[in-house]
Amino acid sequence: MTLSIGGVELRGPVMAASGTFGYGTEVPLLERRALGGMVSKGIFLKPRAGTPPPRIAETPAGMLNAIGLQGPGVDALIRDYAPQWAEWDFPVLVNINGESAAEYGELTARLDGVPGVAGFEINISCPNVEQGGMYFGNDPRAAAAVTEAVRSRTKLPVWVKLTPMVSDIGVIARAVASAGADALSAVNTFVGMSMDLNAFRPRLSFRTGGLSGPAIHPLAVHLAHQAARAVDIPVVGVGGIMTAADALEFLVAGCAAVQVGTATFANPNAIAEVHDGIAAFLAGHGFRSLAELPRYLPKD
């Protein structure tokens, strides 16, 4: 089931989503044959400590997280992880973050040409950082400026991960596609909040967090579908996938591939189960490849 998405040669249609797979070295129980590709944990130029605990809270059919993009910074990523990625037989995209368009551009320049880096996924949508993230993803001009800053510093594939916290995702999708994005990941977590009824305050120290898990699946399918209708570049569906059926909904809704995230926390082999389930579904319906799967994608 190999496929080419926005310039990235995936080994299969199921990828690991950013922030749920570390740097690829920390999920020993996954059957890696099933991994189409992965997106690294979000990285900044400089190391970041992250937010104080509590950072996660279980919610109905989901979880909230406010990790605060804890990470070692780009120097450590290049030194410790990229050399391992260069040996792997699936592509690794680096999820990049910054507090200004210039910072995104500088980060891209540092990573461009590093063996093991197959491309970039721009995080314009992380809801957990007070500066940066949210601002770019909400404003089509800012989103395009960040995309352009990255695009101008690399010939590698550039994907943009969209935030769901917008009134019209098609506007942002078109803006970043026009600025040179090769593909879109749709969508990031939804901003949510949960209150601690013992302490009379939010359960997360950051107050709000990103909601993921099955609770967001139909919302994410809708937004990925809207994005796919708005642009001609591929859309990779992400949001609440636990099973092959969940993934197939994104694919039928017009997505070219999918990313599995939170499911891995509950089931370390979730990606393989989703991958095998898609293959069985296609075979059961007599489709010889993913390309033969009917898509519901009326264009605007």
Add this chain to the structure above:
Amino acid sequence: MRLLDAPLVGKRRVSRDIWVLGFEAPAIAEEVRAGQFVNLGLGRGFMLRRPFSVYRATADGRIEVVLKAVGEGTAALLAMREGDSVSCLGPLGRGFDLGGDATTVTLISGGLGVAPMPLAARDARDAGKQVTWVHGARTADELCEEADGDAVVLATDDGSSGFAGSAVAAAPESDLVLACGPNRMLAAVAARWPDAQVALETYMGCGTGVCLGCAVPLVRGGYDRACTEGPVYRAADVDWSALPSHLHYAIA
């Protein structure tokens, strides 16, 4: 690290509201060391696994965990019948280091902090050390009945059994101190014995190091992961003032 379906094979009560559940998990029972934990997946309706220190591991392939009914997850576990299975991921984390040349060891447990102690007592005795177990609770009927060692000291906040006061105050000096219990108790341990090894409880997501949800604030700055670098820490390395004062379910 293993992932297996573990059938419930036994359940017993060890205090007014603390239960011990036994699961058939041979590969984990064989590998687990004191202070390590398992992350139990309860199936439909529960997004995240639940971490539990391994209480005992037997030669016939069982592991035991202790719990109180504090929320929906623990209620579901207590409602299981023999033969029902959980998804068991483990052993996880870095346990107690019993390799030093200490000849006397004091185990200090508060309430549900008994969780890692039977295994710690076993491993310490296997290493030729003399074990004193100091166990504290609020009242006599909240004390775990299964504290044991070469010497056992009980303590209750209300004085209804044993020493009247905290387990930390009741503990004797020894070459090595291992502790588990509420954060405020562990902070008191850190103040008295900076080199004590303490087993922390935090909220946890994956249990394997990817989600970064189980952040532990460190005195040197920054955070690391209770599931991977922990859950056992040198007491003085933890920034106790930056840990949440409580989890939203009671742990005491």
